[in-house]
Amino acid sequence: MKKILLTLLFVNFLTANAQNPVQEFNFNGNLNSADNTISFLGTPVFVNDRMGSPKSALRLTNKAYQAVIGELPQDNKPKTISVWVKFNAINIPNYILGYGAAVNGQYFGLVQQPVTGGSADLSLVGWGDTNNVIVSVPLVKETWYMYSITYDGNVSKIYRNGELLKSVEGIKRSAKGYILNLGKLNTSTSINTDIDDLRLYTVAMTDEQVREAYNSSKVNDVTVAEAAVSNSSTLNTSKKTAAVPAKTSASADNTIETNKTGKRIEVFSQGRQIMSANASNIIDLPEGTYLIKVINTNAKK
Incomplete structure (x- = not known):
């Protein structure tokens, strides 16, 4: 009986802590992580966030930022990255974030392609066409969206505003490296967005956890x-x-x-x-x- 109770307590503990990021960046007037242990490099421009709070979001206008983050999951280990994004231009590719190598299956990133006819391709980039997960979504300029990308070692998922957009099995994602880029895809820079509340996890969050994370942080x-x-x-x-x-x-x-x-x-x-x-x-x-x-x-x- 005691073993069963301890097992249940352990499972509950893991569930309760699954949504705790290993690193997060709020961009409240600085480029530091929430625990002040690391920082993105660059000269920042801060603007109003989705709540209307001044100097609480980072503006990227054809400019990239990078940070060395030791907690980035390596190889095929589970991972989740979430971020709030407002697009100031939707007629260009927006390289939101990513890390890894420009080699088939060794990258983990997020790209929003230009709008065509009111919709745009959203890509979980793994490098190489067969390693990308792509879904077409409506896109509105100057509107805040929360994006989440997850990988559990087999299943890749893309979410927007807590809603699962696409799920694909069987793609290997051996992302390696500890440099996280914002606004940059390999050596190319293209972005015109405001970014806020970037969070990194070493678990693949469930549909319910992603939805709860969105509901708890959305504007009302x-x-x-x-x-x-x-x-x-x-x-x-x-x-x-x-x-x-x-x-x-x-x-x-x-x-x-x-x-x-x-x-x-x-x-x-x-x-x-x-x-x-x-x-x-x-x-x-x-x-x-x-x-x-x-x-x-x-x-x-």
Whole structure:
């Protein structure tokens, strides 16, 4: 009985930790890994991430970055790489990431080909046509997507936004080397994207784990609303620090400023509107999560 219990506990432990990356890069103002042990090389340009947070994603415009990562799985060992990508150009090949040698079956990478008729080939590259897994997908410019590629020693899979796009058995992937490239395929550079939250795993994540990883990190209305309230509160706090007029004057000034912009802000909580008009006292809201609605009152009729 004890052996069975220990076995179950061990299996549960492995399952619970299967989604823990061995390395991850959040690109929050730097090129370092989350544990600060390694870094990509290059002069970075940081932009807003999918949540709207400033300087929290890496922009690659026909420029490659590379990092030496000792945890990259070698030979046919199980592996998963996931990354968030926003394409700023879809009429060119985007060499998203990859590592290994330019030899049949010795590469592991991800490439998004140019759009033709609204769709583009997405490739899990193994080098050599028979070693590539290719699927045609719709592609929209300036839209964030989460890509995941997995390999368990036999089965290769491509996912986008938590959804399995294609699965192929029997391809050998003897990827070797510890240099991970972004924006580069062997010696060629071609990319125009923003990249965020790159994660590397030494397991082949299951369909359920990939879906959960996407659901736990995707953007939703609540997250955006919460960020909007936080940014508005920070802005109003800065204004109050610079000048502290009488309370009635502050309200009047905010009303004039809002009217000049021609916009009205409405605040909702749990489906109920709690503030309207110009919502000038948004800074006085208690801590919590809200939905913000901005209405352009100067729209042409």
